[in-house]
Amino acid sequence: ACDGGGGGGTSATGAFDPATCQGGTLTVLNQGGITHLDPARLYTSGGGNIPSLLFRTLTTRNRQPGEAGAKPAPDLATDLGTPSDGAKTWTYRLRDDVFFEDGTPITSADVKYGIERSFAPELPGGAPYLRDWLQDAASYQGPYKQPEGIKAIETPDDRTIVFKLSKPEGDFPFLATATQFAPVPKAKDKGVGYEAHPISSGPYQVESYEPKKSLVLVRNTHWSSKSDTLRYACPDRIEVTAGLDAAVINQRLVSGAGQDANAATTDAPVGPEQLAQLGTGGPLDKQVARGEFPATYYLAFNTKKAPFDNQKVREALSYAVNRTSVVNALGGSTIVGSSTTFLPPQKALGYQPYDHFPAGDTGDPAKAKQVLAEAGVSNLTIELAHSNSDDSGYGPKVAAAVQEAFKQAGVTVKLTAIDDATYRDVTGKPATEPSASLQYWGADWPSGGPFLIPIFDGRQIITAGGNFNLAQYNDPQVNAEIDAINALTDQSTAQARWGALDTTIGKLALTIPLAHEKDVFLFGKNVKNAVPDGWRGTYDLARISVK
Amino acid sequence: MIGYLARRLGGAVLVLFGLSLLLYGLFYLAPSDPAVLTCGKGCTPERLAEVRHAMGVDDPVFTQYRHFLEGIVAGRDYPAGPNTRHCPAPCLGYSFETDQPVTALLADRLPVSASLAFGAEVLSLVAGIGAGLLAGLRRYRWLDRVVNGLVLAGYAVPVFLVGLLLLLLFCVQLQWLPFPTYVPLTTDPLAWAQNLLLPWVALAVIQTAAYARLTRAGIQETLAEDHIRTARAYGLPESRIVRRRALRGALLPLVTLTAIDLAAIMTSAVLTETMFGLPGVGQLLVGAVNQIDLPVVVGVTLLTGLLIVIANAVADLLYAAVDPRVELR
Amino acid sequence: MTDLVVEDLRIRFGDTVAVDGLSFELPAGGALGIVGESGSGKSATALALLGLHTAAQVEGRITFGADNLTTLTERRWRQVRGAQIAMVFQEPLTALSPFHTIGDQIAEVYRLHTGASRRAARDRAVEVLRQVHIPDPARRAASYPHQFSGGMRQRALIAMALSCRPQLIVADEPTTALDVTVQAQILDLLDEVRETTGTSLLLISHDLGVVTGSTDHVVVMRRGVAVEQGRTDAVLVAPEAAYTRELLAAVPHPKPPRTIDGEPLLRLAGVRKHFRQRRRGEPVRAVDDVTLDVRAGETLGIVGESGTGKTTLARLMTGLLTPTAGTITLDGTDLRRRPGGSVQMVFQDPMSSLNPRRTIGESIADPLRLSGVRDPRPHVEDLLERVGLARREYDRYPHQLSGGMRQRVGIARALAPHPRLIVCDEPVSSLDVTTQAQVLSLLEDLRTEFGLTMVFVSHDLAVLRQIADRVAVLYEGRIVELGDTASVYEQPQHAYTKELLAAVPVTDPAEARRLRALRRAQVTA
């Protein structure tokens, strides 16, 4: 059932020559806008699509299709970093030929300062890992209140930067792709106002920026393709328009009138309108990129609450679920695939197929009833929380599909809608956590760790809020295994053990995996080299050409 | 006149005050915490507390509201990293979500909504009055019937249905028009109009129906008035009577309506702006509500409330200007 | 040369026949009056003379000079209207366009018919305004109609009629909406205009007194038919048709004097009622320092022109309004503490005084129910019978009754709770003369039968003379004269009372001429 991730569709990449792709204006049509352009405040997996046009980080996405693309690659740094002290210390050396948009060379102090800024409460929103991973950083309040800086980051010279971690983290090269690892010149830092014009280290710089509305990028003349082989930076100019309706975006990409022929999108997957025209051999088949971003839709049980403290009940419901209806509710089999595993089917994450509660695609209500009877439970009524918005992927439609499937097994489901904006807030606080809820989890980087640790590591149960271990599952053995895998710096060994761990935990039915994401994106008819990468499943703006 | 304006202004301030208090109250009662969204995924409780403090949402609601009022009157200073940011009066604060000053956001979005409302209003006035006149003068009975039918149908179609049909017909099927994007009037007037044409039409449908109906009724009503009979009794030709006498009386109610509607359209364009992806005030608001972006929600609401109040005052002034009988009180 | 000849005029609105075979003649320079009660087809006839009917079928012949008006084209009509035949309408408030200045409206008509220059037209407008005695006409020409009083508006309309020097002016009830004094002025003006310009005048009115002094011929209409016509002197002095006699008989006549020295029932001492105005400035002193006793058993008349505070005073007396200053006592106790139903009122507008959504029986029964009567229906039916209505009218709704019947219902309702005092605010002003006479005699009968005390408010001196024992003359909120009816009428003391009396239209042609002369003398003096 798995096509191994990424790289389904587009034309042969062999014909594409990055050396002659330069020129033209690329239009990007997006639904949601960029709310922040400050590298400290961005939370995008692997530096995202648009930010990485501006910010170079210590490491970056490898931007290859398929499995190869799920690996980090050196960016500002000369390599993926040198671990020592059992992966508790990571040392990077910066390249010599990297400059800010004003021509000043980038130093290790700039990288350190960039990271320190992300600790300031004035600049919230970034990924939380560094607070946890760096030694004694949890209470650091940023350079404005504590100018002395973080001790755990050392810059012995202008080119070298050393990170001291509190525990072994083999995934550090993945984390170093985050925008928090982008350099920020202290002299240019305006705090909250910095994002109006962040100083670029990448191929483009900001010409104009209005949050959630528009962003215009032009070439950064101090960037050179010699120093950066991953970003092709073909268009001379990139104009992002945000706040559009998904259906409108896709219609525009299909009709391709005027400048729309040179358009692409980073956040509007195809809708049913276009799906009907895809795969029919029509012209649209040449304008589509199919990939897979590792992400899972699942149903989470709160095992601290009855009846889900009873494993049999969880198993019974795992039998009852009808994945076909869930897939249809999420947009059909072209843009989601049904899942019986928590890890999405990608090798980089360590995916190992399993189906502990085989019930076919449409569920096995008879078996579910039987298991419930075994457990001595009858006339079961449960509550299921979901978001009030279908855009989230855990909205009313999926909830209704689950409700209907459970009804077949004699289980009554009362749906509780929670406002989308507060959904994570409510479900992430054990005090307010519902007994069962629909959830979605995407990888911050393509590795088993960020997928399994927040969900199943017992030490990650945060009672005050922001918790993702919704089962509130705490097994010392599992915790120990997680630590052991974290210390591995060899990815293939790590992958195998993540997969095994997932298979083991899956037996407990702490969650019901429902489906995994697939990504089908259209692009304008003049757009070339729109190849989905293996990391995010979508094409990379840094490699697209409109010439 | 001055006294009148002063009284209107006083009333407006009261209404706006009530509105903002209401919103603060509502948001305070709401279970959602804006800091959670700002802080992002995996935010620890300690970090959340810090962020909440930095955003100023850890104060009691009355303190927050007081700061807000002070900001409007005297401006406010906000912590912003290495230095503080001064938000000059009338300060509506900074967006929780994007950290932009709300006043700037509003100033940025207003032209879009205003263009939308203005065009739609002009369109519906022209079409509505035209149709209403044709029907009201009853030169041809069948025309009256047709217009009447269209008017009723106009009342019965929701904006989003019209918008959708228009998009599909003109942008997808026929491709006569571009998918609407906002081009400022000052940049390219032609592109401005071309892009806004469909949203205008979509928004104008209901208004057109209302205007047609009003004009039709107004014309018939004035034509039945005594002074029209006088004009006839003194041999004035019918066309002149219609032009000089009846139109004035029939269009008078429209004058007041126009100003009020202009404000009403601007505030109710949420659906249209969302559907056509136009970056106007309505779209700003929908996003802000979803993101619990209190300063923006309050700002938009105050702005729209202010617009309605101003529109009402303008309507009264206009009415007094066109109808010599009216005196401002 | 320009005789107006109407032959066998028939006007039909669908099935209703408004005018049925009317014929009359109006010689050049003559003045013809048409009188008749409401709905008798007067306006229909006037509109036919100008070809202004849209919904009606008009048959018959109307010749005006050389033209047969019934066969004119619309084009030719437009040349006739305003230029040869001009019309003055009843409602001066609505007959002028509110959006244009008086001068513009007159000038527009003038320009249309003469093709004069703007300037000349403006000058002509000022000229005719001066001719109708608008003070400072050059300035007032720039005023809008709402800035004119009712009388001035009517003058402006007459000025408009004059502007193109027509051969005929048709005036349809030109004074009905005006005060008596103003009415007299307008009638005098029309007369003067006729004399100075030589136009003929067709004057329509429901009031015999109005046509008496201003016309030489009169047509009496009833239900679309002329029941009598002839020289005014002849018809009014020696009527032939029964209907004309009825009309003349219905005109109020002085009643034999009665002296009443009862105890004061209602006492008003220094009563004022001021209404604050929306715009800053002096409040309206609707009633200003009125001291007055209503004696038990008498009928006190209160007379005054529009806006002098009659209604306000009446409402004060019933307790519907509370005075700004002063005291009102009923039987020695403050009026505010009166028992419910002890003071009742009969209102002017019979349409608005009955709830259109309730049967008339229910309306009358209400006060009875409130005073604790369980089953008021028989009582109410008795009352209905007493005021001259059938018992079964109980279940009918106001709109199913005629104006006179409605007024009877209003009286029955006032009687129901056995009040000590009934205040009648212009109870007959909106009724036809004949109906008016019936209602007045009903009131008089009831007064004697029940020994009622009444306050009777009216603007019509003749009516008061028939019903009141004493009369108070109200002028700008003050009582300027108070005395026995006979003495007030015969030896008026106050100048205003004199003016009022001089303006009263009378049905005796000789008396009418005398009064006109008197007024002329007053004006020139």
Next chain:
Amino acid sequence: MRALRRDRGFLVGAAIALLMILVAATAPLLAAAAGQDYTTYHDNLLDSARGGVPLGRLGGISGDHWLGLEPGTGRDLFARVVYGAQVSLGVAVGATILEVLIGLLVGTAAGLGGRWADGILTRLVDLVLALPILVIAISLLAIVPQDWPRPLLLATVIAVLGWGGTARITRGETLTLRTRDYVAAARLSGAGWFRIARREILPGLTAPVLTYAALLLPTNMVVEAGLSFLGVGVRPPTPSWGQMLSTATTWFRADPMYVIIPGGLLFLTLLSFVLVANGLRRALDPRQSEVLR
């Protein structure tokens, strides 16, 4: 009333409106008659690879599914449409009734009350009229506890924000009615304000308020549809026409029937109500009837 019986537009409108009300009232029976309910998924009848479009022609219309299927879920469209009628009409009618009640209460109180009461209530009405309704409705619906009965809540929210017009009209009418002489007559016979309001004023308010309410009904229906369109309307699996239309926007070309059926019904129902309102106004509003005479 006789005028109404001769008004063809009114008769057609009333017939359709009655039919819709009947459909809404008997939704469970109708769905049962069709052998369907509005929650069951028919995944086997969908083309999952094409996003979940119903298989077969015309959105899957068949003997079993009279109006076809809902794309994406395969729920029976006929059942959903008739239940949707219940919600759409129920919310609109409920909101209208509430609005009229609040409006009547506030309007008569302001009209009959003293200068102070009138001043305060009129300010309140102005405030309500100045509220950007859609905006506040969205925030309100996001704030209230999610487990409250949704249609009731929708009706309440719409009414709470929308009673200003009724109140204003009621106040105006009351102000004119209270100057009528029959009110004075009632006072003179000793009736209190409450009795006057009930017996003399209220009957006079019926016509203007009824005609206004008749126009409010379709307006409220549009508001419900709009709120559902923006995703804050009724909760699944409860269907409503507005909600269907909002999902339908993504299926426009893939499954036109899913737009045409609820869109057409919404249009038809709104049109019928507008026709009824129009007829009522002509019959009850004397000003209008004068013009027509």
